[in-house]
Amino acid sequence: MKARFVAPFGAPKDAGPDLEAFLAAVAEIFPVQESRRRYLKEDVLRLWKDLTSERSLRFADYLGKPSVLAAYVRYFMAWNVVRLVPVLASLPLDLPEGGTVLDIGSGPLTLPIALWIARPDLRDRGLRVLCTDRVRKPMESGAALLDALRLKTGGPVLGPGAWKVDLRHAVFPDTGGHVKADLVASANAFTEFFWSSTARRESNLGERASDLLSALAGACKAGGAILVAEPGEPRSGAMLSALREAALLSGLRVESPCPHSRACPMPGAFGGLGDRVDGKARSALLPVHSPKWRPKMPWCHFPVPLDTAPPALTRFSGEVGLPKDRLTVSWMALRKPSGGDRAPEAEQKGLLRTRLVSDPIRLPGGWDGRYACSDLGYTLVVGTAAREGAGSLLDLDRPARIDRDEKSGAVIAGP
Numbered sequence: 001m002k003a004r005f006v007a008p009f010g011a012p013k014d015a016g017p018d019l020e021a022f023l024a025a026v027a028e029i030f031p032v033q034e035s036r037r038r039y040l041k042e043d044v045l046r047l048w049k050d051l052t053s054e055r056s057l058r059f060a061d062y063l064g065k066p067s068v069l070a071a072y073v074r075y076f077m078a079w080n081v082v083r084l085v086p087v088l089a090s091l092p093l094d095l096p097e098g099g100t101v102l103d104i105g106s107g108p109l110t111l112p113i114a115l116w117i118a119r120p121d122l123r124d125r126g127l128r129v130l131c132t133d134r135v136r137k138p139m140e141s142g143a144a145l146l147d148a149l150r151l152k153t154g155g156p157v158l159g160p161g162a163w164k165v166d167l168r169h170a171v172f173p174d175t176g177g178h179v180k181a182d183l184v185a186s187a188n189a190f191t192e193f194f195w196s197s198t199a200r201r202e203s204n205l206g207e208r209a210s211d212l213l214s215a216l217a218g219a220c221k222a223g224g225a226i227l228v229a230e231p232g233e234p235r236s237g238a239m240l241s242a243l244r245e246a247a248l249l250s251g252l253r254v255e256s257p258c259p260h261s262r263a264c265p266m267p268g269a270f271g272g273l274g275d276r277v278d279g280k281a282r283s284a285l286l287p288v289h290s291p292k293w294r295p296k297m298p299w300c301h302f303p304v305p306l307d308t309a310p311p312a313l314t315r316f317s318g319e320v321g322l323p324k325d326r327l328t329v330s331w332m333a334l335r336k337p338s339g340g341d342r343a344p345e346a347e348q349k350g351l352l353r354t355r356l357v358s359d360p361i362r363l364p365g366g367w368d369g370r371y372a373c374s375d376l377g378y379t380l381v382v383g384t385a386a387r388e389g390a391g392s393l394l395d396l397d398r399p400a401r402i403d404r405d406e407k408s409g410a411v412i413a414g415p
């Protein structure tokens, strides 16, 4: 089987030094005396326990406390930047001169900082970076951090081509006033309230996804993009799959990571927005081959290459007792229609556009394999094409017949 490489998934070539520059900027904006370092490590550990516990004890404005913010920036934000850079670098995103980026739940401006590192070509586009959050202080510190990073990486910081950062104190779905952005984005924020016990009491997953979509689409220009990125956890996968289905049913286009617009074959716990059949929620989109049933159904998430992670961050994480040997991300990038949109090229040519998703697996007979997504559904790519990295987008020859892997139920593509 021939594989044509369409797009890689990974950080741009200068991301390593730029991530080092970001850590140097953190040290400048959040200096810690040697005698306080032990407390910083304790704060990171405490915040980790709190952020990962099912019944969180943290209050909604937790990042407003200086010690919590310092811990967040040094560990969680730093890894979030590493996680977001390959996603932003791989998106088909071309922002116009003077365009507006809206970042919802911006915290210390993690997403704009990751965009700066991921897309050097956008640095002198004079973008208006409009950040909103329910807490103001982290955004102010984040703006100082972005300035320091811009200075360290050669700017521009001032003048006509420089990004103009605008901070708005607002609780989503309020965005602090009228906005129509070229990119409406949010990272690691929506799971905070999407899965809260109040939200779950008041509406089901599909209703919450539809509400989220209309709030995001309302803030987006015709022809503009929407990006939601979250850690690659089961809940993120289900939320993003629900958001995707709501988007497709409303006429938006899915740009990434999905290589098709049929039902999602890796929706995790999300059943679908269609009619219920035998008491079960089903997708309202064209059906695809699904994985075999298992207690925890696959959700769409990608391992992030750790090769650009700054050694100092890896060291600090080990010292804190939270070493990072694996980082995952889930995301959904949508496009609001502007009229005249065409179907993607692979569908027109009849090729099988395929997104590699999982870590590599070793198959019986010594074959390389990776679980993937295509318009056939849950797909197992076998052979040399499976040696490309997770997140890569490939065009494969369409299999002449449908063979399914007995264990997983995936449709076999290749060798």
Ligand SMILES: C[S@@+](CC[C@H](N)C(=O)[O-])C[C@H]1O[C@@H](n2cnc3c(N)ncnc32)[C@H](O)[C@@H]1O
Pocket (backbone or CB within 6 Å): 060, 061, 063, 076, 077, 080, 104, 105, 106, 107, 108, 109, 110, 111, 132, 133, 134, 135, 138, 170, 171, 172, 173, 186, 187, 188, 189, 192, 193
């Ligand atoms: C985990 S932090 C993520 C910050 C940043 N986007 C990142 O990726 O590191 C979640 C942020 O969302 C903000 N947030 C939570 N609920 C919000 C809401 N309803 N409206 C606006 N901001 C919200 C929090 O204050 C916090 O700054």
